[in-house]
Amino acid sequence: MPLETLPQILRENHRTYGNKIVAMRVKDQGIWKQYTWEDYYTKVKHFCLGLISLGLQRGDKVSILGENKPEWFWAELAVQSAGGAAVGIFTDCLPAEIKYFVHHSDSTFVVAHDQEQVDKLLEIKQEIPKVRKVVYWDPKGLWSYTDPVLISFDEVIGLGKEYEGQHPSLFDELLDQGRNDDIGAYCYTSGTTGLPKGAMLSQRWLVDSIREWGELDGWFGKNYEYLSFIPPAWITEQGIGIAATILGPMITSFPEEPETVQENIREIGPDVLFFAARLWENLNRMIQARMIDSTYLRRLIYRLALPIGLRVADLENGNKKIPVLWRILYFLTYHAVFRQLRDRLGLSRAKAVYSAGAAVSPDIIRYFKALGIEIRLFYGSTEQGVMTMPRQGDIRPETSGPPVPWVEIKLSDEGEILIKNRYPYEGYYKDQDATQAKIKEGWFCSGDFGYLTDDGHLIVIDRMDDLKELAGGKKFSPQYTEIRLRFSPYIKDALVIGSPERHYVTAIINIDLDNVGRFAENHRVAYTTFTDLSQKREVLNLITGEIVKVNQTLPEWTRIRKFVNLYKEFDADEDELTRTRKLRRTFVEDRYRDLIDVLYSDKEEYRVEASVTYRDGRKGKIETSIHVNEV
């Protein structure tokens, strides 16, 4: 019996573990509901057969549009069982974006979460004629929808049961036909540059590369807990969430709502988890803010404990021997402070903890290391999956670790990272040219700038395209500075600007409303809106102080000389950020061109009249004046 595809392994899990081992948990109506491997397999089988009875064919694509819920996993596995591929779409996509993904991928079905997503799909129904049915799994609010294109998840399962009665051996035959060359999933690139491209992932990628990863990091055979909440449309959740939990096997838990993740993490205490860089920053920010609000005694204890943790973390990172006295001190502070802190964060059992997608500030990695949590900041991409991975006990805050065993890395003369991979993607869908353009002499061009340390650790600095030259020809990475700025609890986002025509570096800052608001409260600064708060003298001074701190760690020529606090936050709905919250630099620079010009003039004030787009698509206007500040 071949075990080349995820559905085949799912069948194997079902045979081995049946009803004895829990595969999934989902919190619903305040209670964790469990599904065993038997349940998982049966749902997949019936949903698959249901889709087939509705006309799904081998090689078809099915878009899935929803939050992390068991239904997403069932749907994806069902599609793969039939020899098709799942196309993940982010839930906050606007109808036009959804249209692009569904249309470009030639999807014949869409599986959608709830009324919100169904409404978006009905809006674009005419433009996606290939779609036969839109399946929804949460019927709330859809009771009176009569559009014939709609069908509920349970109805499809019902159809599947019927179909199984007529074709009892069909599902097994379908699984047996699966090969590791089959495309199992499409992950669209986030589109920092141009239109998103659909990277095709084969079953070989899903099964073999993730199995090697699991063996490398020791996830398997321990029935680890995993909390699924990063978007499954993203390759990382395809790997750790969908594939690894079947290969492990691991128990996947789904939070009740995206807003309850923090609570649910505590209830589950996952062993394996992935937080995007932002989340680690937010956690750190949250701890700092809570400590500011805490009682004097608690603050004192925390302030005494933290340097001990940091000191030991530094010693460990430097591969130095830790003196016995420090070991004892650390043991005491760990049990007195850090253990409780970890428990509060739901990280008490965390063993394999990851981040990727954007650089995490070394300070953050060092901070969590002090709590005994090693964040493995790996380097990966939609096309190549995981490329480097920090190894346990050898976590260095500034590097992304050495290459994984199945990947070879070298640098081009310009410093671009080049990849050879045993498990690469299968090219971009319907875009042979773009696929070819990425390959030079057998190496895949990542488009990232970085360098390798003497002992083979990779340091990724920035996208090649995002490196900026300054007057005088010196190169610098704005992103590098931005990340350090974001470590301040008062700065949520920053855009750092510099170019050959400009003689110094400047920045546009987004203040963090929560923490700056709290600061304003404590310092009796009255304010009305975000815009008003951002331009208060006290706040400008506060931000100046934060920038000075960051400037001290930077080379002379890359230091920020002038900045403004922006009157609004950068927003994905206005295309300023990608859906994974990365800054769209060129777009943003273009949008605020006038403001940037002012930063390089003698003016001290700038009057704005700008349009803003609200979540529901309506436009509003902001009129205000912005101070230009020198550092």
Added chain:
Amino acid sequence: MPHNANGIILRISDLSLSFGGLQALNRVDLDIRDGEILAVIGPNGAGKTCLLNCINGFYHPYEGSVLYREKDLTTLKPHKIATLGIARTFQNIELYSGLSTLDNLMAARHIHMKRGALPGCLFFGPARREEIAHRRQVEEIIDLMEMEPIRKKVVGSLPYGQRKRVDLARALCMNPSVLLLDEPMAGMNVEEKEDMARFILDIYELKRIPIVLVEHDMDVVMDISHRVAVLDFGSKIAEGLPQEIRDDEKVIKAYLGEE
């Protein structure tokens, strides 16, 4: 829409109420029919809230009657009226601000609880089963109103818009057969209003119970109600479909004043 005697759930006839010399309601007649969303609008002080207060027994009118399925409510106490299945929300949100959202909602189930205090304290056998059954119903409302993130939060710490939502959820937890909403969207921003309008429509679709909506926001009223009644200085000056009301001269005068 033709009038017919069937399908009328609440019949308000000749209702008058005054405070000293102030005539709060003046001979108001109004029928609330099965399966409709009826909006009651009017300028400030028109007597909209007074009307709700008369229905659910906070005020007793000195003249006229409120008939609920042939039963006269005018002399009954508010808690009696609640057990008959008439639930309401409040303009100024009257929740137990020291309790969690969940406890507030469970408290609303109290009128359906049959076990006494002692078995409840011992939490044994039937009492336990009963509690679980009620919790399940409450959880369904929490799911409907998307309140999972605030389930365990103390109500006093919630922002205004969410407290309004808890208020509505509590009314719903009583499993009512008539729902009276007193300005459910007052003081909300556009996004919160849209959410609230969606919840009201969801509730209506799911339960198909008559909903009486007192509201200021004309856009919302026109969007979601089936019928509109207009009060001005305690008298009903118009009643009809939203479109008719929009063009009614008396209504325009009441809102904008005479030229």
